[in-house]
Amino acid sequence: MAGLFDLDGTHVLVTGASSGLGRHFAGTLARAGARVSLAARRAGALAETVDRVEQAGGQAHAVVMDVTEAAGIEAALDAAEARFGPVGVLVNNAGVTVTKAALDLDESDWDGVLDTNLKGVWLAAQATARRMVRHGGGGSIVNVASILGLRVAGGLAPYVVSKAGVIQLTKSLALEWARHKIRVNALAPGYIQTELNDAFFESEPGKALIKRVPQRRLGTAGELDGALLLLASQAGSYMTGSVIAVDGGHLVSGL
Numbered sequence: 001m002a003g004l005f006d007l008d009g010t011h012v013l014v015t016g017a018s019s020g021l022g023r024h025f026a027g028t029l030a031r032a033g034a035r036v037s038l039a040a041r042r043a044g045a046l047a048e049t050v051d052r053v054e055q056a057g058g059q060a061h062a063v064v065m066d067v068t069e070a071a072g073i074e075a076a077l078d079a080a081e082a083r084f085g086p087v088g089v090l091v092n093n094a095g096v097t098v099t100k101a102a103l104d105l106d107e108s109d110w111d112g113v114l115d116t117n118l119k120g121v122w123l124a125a126q127a128t129a130r131r132m133v134r135h136g137g138g139g140s141i142v143n144v145a146s147i148l149g150l151r152v153a154g155g156l157a158p159y160v161v162s163k164a165g166v167i168q169l170t171k172s173l174a175l176e177w178a179r180h181k182i183r184v185n186a187l188a189p190g191y192i193q194t195e196l197n198d199a200f201f202e203s204e205p206g207k208a209l210i211k212r213v214p215q216r217r218l219g220t221a222g223e224l225d226g227a228l229l230l231l232a233s234q235a236g237s238y239m240t241g242s243v244i245a246v247d248g249g250h251l252v253s254g255l
Helices: 020-031 043-055 070-084 107-135 157-180 198-202 204-211 221-232
Strands: 011-015 035-040 059-064 089-092 139-144 182-189 243-246
Touching: 011 020, 011 070, 011 107, 020 035, 020 043, 020 059, 020 089, 020 221, 035 043, 035 070, 043 059, 059 070, 070 107, 089 107, 089 221, 107 139, 107 157, 107 182, 139 157, 139 221, 157 182, 157 243, 182 221, 198 204, 221 243
Parallel strands: 011 035, 011 089, 035 059, 089 139, 139 182, 182 243
Antiparallel strands: none
16 A cells, blocks of 8 residues: 555656745655655755755755746756656645735735745646646646635735635646646645744744644644645545645634
8 A cells, every 4th residue: 555655756846845845845755756856946945955855865856946937937847857857746835925914915915925826836837737748648736725725814815815726726727637647636734833933833823823723733744745645646546626635623613
């Protein structure tokens, strides 16, 4: 059964891989046997991620990519394919957020979040899928959404809209691309503990939010690994258009 989740020799491209969940996913996929191309805008941080993967015995390669620029995505895919061959799995992880009341948002705030979180997912998925069709082998696309694409929180209007869009985009692409043997699914994390949110969750508002999670705790990055590998590997071969929430029961908590 363990072999179902193997990615031995599969070329996986991870966007937003310079830090946070993207960096974690890179290590997880490499340990499952994948050859991993790591994409983000920050070359220095990408190099650090590559070093971590290689020191753990994995195979990794960095490609600088801004997911909001179609030409840059094509150039990054060219470089990735030159190193590891056709991409078999795309993990669309790049994302940003702005925390502001809706009345205080600027147009640039809205555009910045939607361009990266939704347009960027679309551009990377389309460019990769076109190559999957051309190579004829199909593949898997895993879009990283959020439980905030299914529910809302204050001060995050562009973020929740972008993630709701990712979920609907996932379903639309799954419908269209199934005939090409391309599976498209979404991973929707709940509140996951990272270096970036430690301070907030130590504050009183953060502690209050944790109490609303039925399991009464934050998730860890490692607790996303099972769902990620399911969607990326042949273990999920009959899954497309699915949205998997990993949230400690947050979505089923009372209103």
